[in-house]
Amino acid sequence: MNKPQVQANDLIDVAGVRVAAVASHVRYANRLDLVLMELAPGSTSAGVFTQNAFCAAPVHVARAHLEQNQGAVRYLLINTGNANAGTGKVGIDDALACCDALAQEAGIARHEILPFSTGVIGEKLPVHKIAAGIPSAIKSLGNDWLSAAKGIMTTDTCPKARSLTLTIAGKPVVITGMSKGAGMIKPNMATMLSFVFTDAKIDQATLHSLLQGAVDQSFNRITVDGDTSTNDCCVLSATGQSGVELSNDNPQDLALFETELKALVQELAKDIIRDAEGANKFVTVDIKGGVTSKECLLVAYAISESPLVKTALSASDPNWGRILAAVGRAGIENLDVDKIDMYLGDVCIVTDGMLAPAYTEAQGQAQMQQEQILITVDLNRGDARETVWTSDLSEEYVRINASYRS
Amino acid sequence: MNKPQVQANDLIDVAGVRVAAVASHVRYANRLDLVLMELAPGSTSAGVFTQNAFCAAPVHVARAHLEQNQGAVRYLLINTGNANAGTGKVGIDDALACCDALAQEAGIARHEILPFSTGVIGEKLPVHKIAAGIPSAIKSLGNDWLSAAKGIMTTDTCPKARSLTLTIAGKPVVITGMSKGAGMIKPNMATMLSFVFTDAKIDQATLHSLLQGAVDQSFNRITVDGDTSTNDCCVLSATGQSGVELSNDNPQDLALFETELKALVQELAKDIIRDAEGANKFVTVDIKGGVTSKECLLVAYAISESPLVKTALSASDPNWGRILAAVGRAGIENLDVDKIDMYLGDVCIVTDGMLAPAYTEAQGQAQMQQEQILITVDLNRGDARETVWTSDLSEEYVRINASYRS
Numbered sequence: 001m002n003k004p005q006v007q008a009n010d011l012i013d014v015a016g017v018r019v020a021a022v023a024s025h026v027r028y029a030n031r032l033d034l035v036l037m038e039l040a041p042g043s044t045s046a047g048v049f050t051q052n053a054f055c056a057a058p059v060h061v062a063r064a065h066l067e068q069n070q071g072a073v074r075y076l077l078i079n080t081g082n083a084n085a086g087t088g089k090v091g092i093d094d095a096l097a098c099c100d101a102l103a104q105e106a107g108i109a110r111h112e113i114l115p116f117s118t119g120v121i122g123e124k125l126p127v128h129k130i131a132a133g134i135p136s137a138i139k140s141l142g143n144d145w146l147s148a149a150k151g152i153m154t155t156d157t158c159p160k161a162r163s164l165t166l167t168i169a170g171k172p173v174v175i176t177g178m179s180k181g182a183g184m185i186k187p188n189m190a191t192m193l194s195f196v197f198t199d200a201k202i203d204q205a206t207l208h209s210l211l212q213g214a215v216d217q218s219f220n221r222i223t224v225d226g227d228t229s230t231n232d233c234c235v236l237s238a239t240g241q242s243g244v245e246l247s248n249d250n251p252q253d254l255a256l257f258e259t260e261l262k263a264l265v266q267e268l269a270k271d272i273i274r275d276a277e278g279a280n281k282f283v284t285v286d287i288k289g290g291v292t293s294k295e296c297l298l299v300a301y302a303i304s305e306s307p308l309v310k311t312a313l314s315a316s317d318p319n320w321g322r323i324l325a326a327v328g329r330a331g332i333e334n335l336d337v338d339k340i341d342m343y344l345g346d347v348c349i350v351t352d353g354m355l356a357p358a359y360t361e362a363q364g365q366a367q368m369q370q371e372q373i374l375i376t377v378d379l380n381r382g383d384a385r386e387t388v389w390t391s392d393l394s395e396e397y398v399r400i401n402a403s404y405r406s
Numbered sequence: 407m408n409k410p411q412v413q414a415n416d417l418i419d420v421a422g423v424r425v426a427a428v429a430s431h432v433r434y435a436n437r438l439d440l441v442l443m444e445l446a447p448g449s450t451s452a453g454v455f456t457q458n459a460f461c462a463a464p465v466h467v468a469r470a471h472l473e474q475n476q477g478a479v480r481y482l483l484i485n486t487g488n489a490n491a492g493t494g495k496v497g498i499d500d501a502l503a504c505c506d507a508l509a510q511e512a513g514i515a516r517h518e519i520l521p522f523s524t525g526v527i528g529e530k531l532p533v534h535k536i537a538a539g540i541p542s543a544i545k546s547l548g549n550d551w552l553s554a555a556k557g558i559m560t561t562d563t564c565p566k567a568r569s570l571t572l573t574i575a576g577k578p579v580v581i582t583g584m585s586k587g588a589g590m591i592k593p594n595m596a597t598m599l600s601f602v603f604t605d606a607k608i609d610q611a612t613l614h615s616l617l618q619g620a621v622d623q624s625f626n627r628i629t630v631d632g633d634t635s636t637n638d639c640c641v642l643s644a645t646g647q648s649g650v651e652l653s654n655d656n657p658q659d660l661a662l663f664e665t666e667l668k669a670l671v672q673e674l675a676k677d678i679i680r681d682a683e684g685a686n687k688f689v690t691v692d693i694k695g696g697v698t699s700k701e702c703l704l705v706a707y708a709i710s711e712s713p714l715v716k717t718a719l720s721a722s723d724p725n726w727g728r729i730l731a732a733v734g735r736a737g738i739e740n741l742d743v744d745k746i747d748m749y750l751g752d753v754c755i756v757t758d759g760m761l762a763p764a765y766t767e768a769q770g771q772a773q774m775q776q777e778q779i780l781i782t783v784d785l786n787r788g789d790a791r792e793t794v795w796t797s798d799l800s801e802e803y804v805r806i807n808a809s810y811r812s
Contacts, residue, residue, distance in 0.1 A: 053741045054734030054759075086730045088744070088760030121727020122761060184714055184731065225713040227728075228735040307631040307713070307799070308590055308807055315808035321527025322633075324492045325590070328460030329634040335459045338494070353460075354494030355528060393713070395801040395808075401714055402721035402801075 001280050001371055003158045004271040011145040012163040012174050014197040016040035016239025020140035021151030024133030026126055027081030027119060032151035034130060036102075036137040037076040037195060043239045045073035046208035047114065048215050050187070050232035057084045057091030057125075059231060061099065062114040071204030074112040076195060076235060077102055077134075080154050080180075084117040084125040085230040094125040101131035105138055118154055118180065118193055118231050149178040152193055155400060156182045160271035166260045168244050168253045173200045175261055179268040183277040183401060185224035186305075187215075187232050194219065194234040194268055200257065201240030206247055211236040214262045218269035222389045224276045225397075226305040236261075273389045278396030281313050283373045284389055291382035295332050299377060300388040302330035310393030313373065318364025320349045327377060336381065343376040344368065407686050407777055409564045410677040417551040418569040418580050420603040422446035422645025426546035427557030430539030432532055433487030433525060438557035440536060442508075442543040443482040443601060449645045451479035452614035453520065454621050456593070456638035463490045463497030463531075465637060467505065468520040477610030480518040482601060482641060483508055483540075486560050486586075490523040490531040491636040500531040507537035511544055524586065524599055524637050525560055555584040558599055561806060562588045566677035572666045574650045574659045579606045581667055585674040589683040589807060591630035592711075593621075593638050600625065600640040600674055606663065607646030612653055617642040620668045624675035628795045630682045631803075632711040642667075679795045684802030687719050689779045690795055697788035701738050705783060706794040708736035716799030719779065724770025726755045733783060742787065749782040750774065 017039060024034040039045065047066050049059050066073070077098060084091045095115045103110040117125065149159035161178040174197075181192030202210070215234055246254050273282055285304050290296035303309055306326040312319035323342060328335075342350035344367040349359050367373065423445060430440040445451065453472050455465050472479070483504060490497045501521045509516040523531065555565035567584040580603075587598030608616070621640055652660050679688055691710050696702035709715055712732040718725035729748060734741075748756035750773040755765050773779065 052731060052734040053738065054730050054743050083727070086727050086756070086760065088758070090760070121725075121731060184728075186735075227712050227714045227731060230727075230731050230734060306633055307803070308633045311804050311807035314804065317808070319527075321489070321492050321636075322590075324460050325458060325527060325633065325636050328458040328636060329592075332459065337460050350492070352494075354492065354496070393804060395804045397713070398717050398720065398799060398801045398804055401717035402723070 001274060001282060004160050004274050006146065006149065006159055006161045008146040010163060011161055012165060012176055013143045014174050014176050014239060015199045015241035016043060017197045018141040018143065019145060019148040020137045020142065021147040022133050022137045022140060024129050026079050026129055032147060033080045034133040034137055035078040035148050035151035036141065037148065038141050039074055039237050040239050040241065043073065043237055044071040044202060044204045044207050045235055045237040046071060046204055046211045047233060047235045048211060050229060052228050052230045054086060054230050056117060056231045057087055058095045058115040058117045059233060060092060061095040062116065062233060065111045065114055068111040071207065072112065073114055073237065074108050075102060075106065076114050076116065078116040078152055078193065079130055080152060081119040082117060082123055082125050083119045083121045083231050086122040087124060090124065094127050097127045098130050102134050105134050114235065116193055116233055121230060145176060152178065152180040154180065155277055156180050156275055158275055160268060160275065162264050162267050164260055164264055166256060168256065171242060171244050173242050173244050173257065174198060175264050177264055177268055179272055181272040182275050183224055184227045184229045185222060185272060185276065186226045186228045187219040187222065192229060192232055192272060196236045196265060198238050199240070199242035200238050201245040202238040203247060207236055207238055210258055210261060213258065214265040217262055218266040221387060222269050222273050223301060223304050224273070224391055270389055273391050276391035277400045278394040279391035280394060281371060281373055281392040283313060283375065283391060284387060286374065286376045286387045287379065288385040289379040289381055290384040293384045293386050296384050296386035298332060299327055299330045299379070300386055302326045303375060304388050304390035307393055313392035314394045316368040318344060318361065318368045320364065323375060324350065339380040341378040341380065345374050407680060407688060410566050410680050412552065412555065412565055412567045414552040416569060417567055418571060418582055419549045420580050420582050420645065421605045421647035422449060423603045424547040424549065425551055425554040426543045426548065427553040428539050428543045428546060430535050432485050432535055438553060439486045440539040440543055441484040441554050441557035442547065443554065444547050445480055445643050446645050446647065449479065449643055450477040450608060450610045450613050451641055451643040452477060452610055452617045453639060453641045454617060456635060458634050458636045460492060460636050462523060462637045463493055464501045464521040464523045465639060466498060467501040468522065468639065471517045471520055474517040477613065478518065479520055479643065480514050481508060481512065482520050482522065484522040484558055484599065485536055486558060487525040488523060488529055488531050489525045489527045489637050492528040493530060496530065500533050503533045504536050508540050511540050520641065522599055522639055527636060551582060558584065558586040560586065561683055562586050562681055564681055566674060566681065568670050568673050570666055570670055572662060574662060577648060577650050579648050579650050579663065580604060581670050583670055583674055585678055587678040588681050589630055590633045590635045591628060591678060591682065592632045592634045593625040593628065598635060598638055598678060602642045602671060604644050605646070605648035606644050607651040608644040609653060613642055613644055616664055616667060619664065620671040623668055624672040627793060628675050628679050629707060629710050630679070630797055676795055679797050682797035683806045684800040685797035686800060687777060687779055687798040689719060689781065689797060690793060692780065692782045692793045693785065694791040695785040695787055696790040699790045699792050702790050702792035704738060705733055705736045706792055708732045709781060710794050710796035713799055719798035720800045722774040724750060724767065724774045726770065729781060730756065745786040747784040747786065751780050
């Protein structure tokens with residue numbers, strides 16, 4: 001599959017933000033595994049977090065700090081190699097100890113820091129290694145966005161970062177963001193790790209609403225394996241240094257920004273699918289004609305997470321019967337299967353619940369051999385529509401996940 | 407994994423039942439793919455069927471016939487190689503045409519026959535091949551139970567059949583049954599194909615209640631891949647030829663029979679897991695301390711169907727963090743993660759929501775290297791308990807399902 005390919009000069013600097021990535025040997029030697037992101041005083045931040053009941057210690061701490069500082073965040077501190085999840089009270093203390101080390105070094109309060117961890121679940125966080133890496137991270141702060149995007153990777157095979165500039169009231173406004181994730185991907189009201197920055201000035205309530213809206217249509221619409229991580233987080237920070245203020249007082253400007261933000265975050269989410277573990281296909285599952293969004297999503301996820309549909313996708317086999325079987329078990333009440341239409345790309349395979357008379361296996365085969373596959377199911381019973389992005393299930397996915405810890 | 411190993415002389419004849427398996431070339435040449443089972447006049451039958459909204463044509467027909475004949479079934483007609491699913495009205499006509507061919511040959515009414523199909527979804531049933539095979543199937547009727555169990559196989563690697571004799575009122579009563587299935591396994595109020603026979607005399611209402619009870623604790627508690635088939639069916643037939651009558655008038659005898667029936671059907675269900683596609687592990691997921699059975703099942707299936715848990719099982723990796731993450735995303739309201747205990751076999755890994763102090767990786771490793779693995783999660787919030795049986799997810803599963811149609 002065509003992996004996301006980001007170059008250093010694709011990424012636009014955000015005034016008021018400095019980043020750094022260093023090797024602190026959390027799990028592996030000589031690997032960028034500690035990332036620091038600094039926000040200028042006066043910046044605002046909003047975050048959304050995993051809904052997994054076993055959410056990791058840093059998630060608890062980041063959420064509490066965000067409440068305490070009301071969005072006045074100064075640093076994001078991210079380590080890979082260890083998720084600090086399933087570690088109970090000790091894990092909380094460890095996350096706080098990392099914040100303390102940074103707070104002391106930077107001369108700020110602990111609650112101005114949001115900590116993030118990603119990696120293996122259930123192992124104690126090596127606080128001393130992270131603390132030891134902090135001084136050199138501070139010294140390295142600058143605008144090497146690509147290294148930061150590399151520094152948050154785990155099983156990812158490539159960094160994922162995007163930038164855009166839009167013009168508001170004649171002035172340029174920048175949005176630059178990055179994401180990580182390749183497996184254990186079914187974000188739920190949150191995401192894998194993603195950090196997005198803008199130099200617009202936005203109050204925290206507005207920022208949170210912008211973030212939630214963007215995440216709902218991006219990270220909350222992707223699935224690799226249906227497994228929601230314990231560590232999902234997405235943060236949006238606004239430094240205000242462009243001199244452009246966005247608020248509900250200027251609804252048109254805000255709407256323009258919202259559209260661009262959503263587009264950027266959606267691409268960051270799709271980048272995760274493009275780099276999904278072992279994946280060879282980028283699959284869009286488009287369900288329309290539902291009575292509610294909820295039932296469209298039930299069908300979309302039943303298809304997107306069916307091992308049988310995913311193995312057929314991996315083999316480029318237009319085994320549409322498996323897609324129908326997934327629709328049929330999605331749990332939609334009073335589903336009239338005789339009304340259902342199904343398409344692969346623009347090829348109609350099923351019409352009124354049965355094989356379309358004009359369909360040929362060769363047509364289906366041609367669609368399935370593409371790298372980008374569109375599966376459309378029309379339930380023909382309402383006006384709701386939802387799209388989910390997913391990947392195929394290959395032997396390589398099994399190999400990666402059978403060996404991830406070793 | 408130790409596959410089920412049944413020999414011809416393990417299977418006990420059921421008076422009033424004759425079976426036959428022939429090759430009718432539905433999909434492959436020289437393969438037993440058409441099975442006929444004959445019940446003596448006076449027999450009763452009950453059936454449970456898939457809850458998949460896209461249920462296959464033969465499921466519609468079998469259900470309608472069972473309603474029409476009130477359980478007075480004379481023949482079960484089963485083909486493999488083609489599921490006759492997703493075939494709409496034409497599929498119904500085809501299933502009826504197969505019944506017609508048998509009815510004419512056997513001199514009985516069409517509705518005294520229950521048809522079953524299993525195999526590839528979405529292709530037209532080759533009625534003429536099945537009709538052509540019926541005369542030789544009738545001629546071959548006898549007691550070759552093992553061939554019948556082989557004749558209903560698709561991706562199964564071995565036949566699955568079980569027999570037992572119990573004594574009621576001093577007389578022997580036989581139960582003999584068979585099942586098929588290895589993938590697309592998450593029966594829902596039904597099963598893959600399974601046919602169970604007894605020579606006890608049991609009225610249809612009692613028979614149905616016995617069957618439903620047995621299936622709920624067996625076929626409805628297994629999952630290979632979470633994919634509910636379009637063709638699941640389980641039939642229980644009673645010929646009455648042992649001279650032993652079972653009814654609510656003799657609750658003790660009925661209870662004895664029920665216990666033995668449940669045990670046999672549970673082993674048939676477990677046989678499907680033992681033969682699960684690509685599987686190397688037989689995994690029992692035991693969830694206790696739930697408030698309701700429903701929440702225990704939510705947790706059990708979240709674990710059993712997690713690709714990350716299943717790949718860790720495949721690799722014999724005691725990656726317990728993935729099990730916790732699955733518990734955390736199972737959707738249990740107000741789950742207090744600090745109360746959760748988790749065991750691998752008799753090794754306590756998690757206590758009060760965090761790593762047990764005495765746990766060592768070597769202990770977990772020793773458990774995971776077994777072929778039979780027991781995962782126990784105690785939610786410690788109620789008295790409900792449910793058990794689900796499942797398998798691991800291997801590269802071989804992906805290989806099998808990426809090539810199944812070709």
